[in-house]
Every structure is written in structure tokens, then in C-alpha cells.
Amino acid sequence: MRKNILLSVLLLFALASCVTSKKHKELESQYSGLKNSFDNLDVRAREQASALARYEREREALENELQNLRNEKQLLRKQYDEFLASQTNLSSASKKEMQDLLRKIQESNESLQQKEDELREKNRKYVELQQALEKQESALIGLKKKLADALVGFEGKGLTVVQKNGKVYVSVDEKLLFKSGKWDIEKPGLTALAEVSKVLANNPDINIVVEGHTDNVKYSGTGTGALIDNWDLSVKRATTVVRALLKNAAIDPAKITAAGRGEFAPVGQNDTAEGKQRNRRTEIILTPKFDEILNMLEK
Numbered sequence: 001m002r003k004n005i006l007l008s009v010l011l012l013f014a015l016a017s018c019v020t021s022k023k024h025k026e027l028e029s030q031y032s033g034l035k036n037s038f039d040n041l042d043v044r045a046r047e048q049a050s051a052l053a054r055y056e057r058e059r060e061a062l063e064n065e066l067q068n069l070r071n072e073k074q075l076l077r078k079q080y081d082e083f084l085a086s087q088t089n090l091s092s093a094s095k096k097e098m099q100d101l102l103r104k105i106q107e108s109n110e111s112l113q114q115k116e117d118e119l120r121e122k123n124r125k126y127v128e129l130q131q132a133l134e135k136q137e138s139a140l141i142g143l144k145k146k147l148a149d150a151l152v153g154f155e156g157k158g159l160t161v162v163q164k165n166g167k168v169y170v171s172v173d174e175k176l177l178f179k180s181g182k183w184d185i186e187k188p189g190l191t192a193l194a195e196v197s198k199v200l201a202n203n204p205d206i207n208i209v210v211e212g213h214t215d216n217v218k219y220s221g222t223g224t225g226a227l228i229d230n231w232d233l234s235v236k237r238a239t240t241v242v243r244a245l246l247k248n249a250a251i252d253p254a255k256i257t258a259a260g261r262g263e264f265a266p267v268g269q270n271d272t273a274e275g276k277q278r279n280r281r282t283e284i285i286l287t288p289k290f291d292e293i294l295n296m297l298e299k
Helices: 001-085 094-150 187-201 228-247 275-281 293-299
Strands: 161-162 168-175 205-211 254-258 283-286
Touching: 001 094, 094 161, 094 168, 094 283, 161 275, 168 187, 168 293, 187 228, 205 228, 228 283
Parallel strands: 205 254
Antiparallel strands: 161 168, 168 283, 205 283
């Protein structure tokens, strides 16, 4: 009888360990996939900036080439005028020289016209690309203002809205959302997220990434099903915020990504209390769609 009881206890411990390990692997796999998705967005944004710079260099090179052709044309015209002025009786040889010169002028005119057409086309595309980028920038500025207006009641209470790197960042301190080491959202945090969700619902072309962050203090949660470390805690907090935002049915779940970054993307020093507090945050990162710009660059 005692032997059977001992075997049952050992079996229960083994099952609990297996469940915890499986859950941890699932969280790690989920985080890896989401991080790759977010990194791809950053890579695409950098590629667009690089392509625009390359486009500008090509345009400048074409303008220089066009100017050189204009100079060449002026030189040929000058030579032609001088030739006409110096000739009174044209021999067969001089007629051939004049014909050659006229042919060169014609070829120069045709080449110049071609380059001018190419430059006009490049300028047109450049203007369109600039307009598309300005449109995206304007959309970001408008989105930031809407969020700032909606969250004005939370200023100085652990919530900031900034625009940088072509994105809008809504950063929420831990104190507004969670108790220490927990991932259940407190009432003030739910109120703030509800306001954020209203703005996001009215901007369906925005991609949303929710990132959880911690300080470098080791997570010490206990109990059945407890999380293992700060990676787990940051992912859990991110998914909890995502679910809070998705309470607004107008937000498309396909537009939103949850990711946890643990203590590995700090914004403050972890050797001070103030720095640790800044690092314990959740960021809602909003990125406009670049489909229009990408299509233009591909063409």
C-alpha cells in the first residue's frame, strides 16, 4: 500500500514537470516566431530608406550626365558656327566636314532629348515617392496626436507617446498595468488600453506590435504552472495586453503581434532603482503599411 502511494506521488511530480517544460517550449517558440516577424518589418523599413537614397544618387548622376551633354551640344554648335563663318567657297571636302558636323549635332540632340526624357521620368517617380513618404509621415504625426489626445489623462502617470524611426511608440510603465511579478492588468491600465484600442480601431492600416520588457532582477514566481524567468513574464504580459486591446472587436487580430524581450532591451541603467523602473514597461509599437512605397520601388 505504501509502495503504491509513493509511486503515485512520483508520477504526479513527473507530469507537473512535463507540463511546465512543454509550456515553456511553446512560449519560446511563440516568441521566436513573433520576434522574426517584427525584425522583418524593421529590415523592410531599412531597405526602403536605402532604396530611396540609391534612387536619389541615380537621379543626381543622370542630371550630371545631362549637363555634360548640354555642354557638348553647345561646343558642337560653336564649332559649326565657326565653320560656317570661315567658309565662303565650300569644296567637296568642306561639304563633307559640314555634313559630319551636322550629323554629330543631330546625334547629340537625339541623345540629349533621350536623357531629358529619362530625367523627367525619374523626377516624376521621385516626386511620387516623396509624396508617398510624406503621406506616411503625416499619417504617423496624426496618429501620435490622436493617441496623445486620447491619453491626456494619463500624462505623468507612467504613459508616454513618442514618434521615432518611422513608428509611434506607446510606452506604459509597469506600475500602470501590473503588480510586481504579475501579468493581470490593473484597472487603471485597462482604462488606458481601452482608449488606445479606440484609436487603433479607427486606423486599420496600422501594424501593431506589443512588447513586454522587464528589469534584470530574476523572476521568482512560484506555484503550479509558475513562469520560469523574465522571458516568460515579458511574453505573458505582452499577450495579456494584446487580449485587452482585442476586446475592441474593430481591431483585426491579424494586424497585431505579441512579443516578450525580457531584460534584454533596456532603456535605463539596471544598477539604479529609477533605471529598473524605466525598464519594467510594455511598449505598443505602431507601424504604417509600406505597401504603396514598396510597389513604387519595385516598379
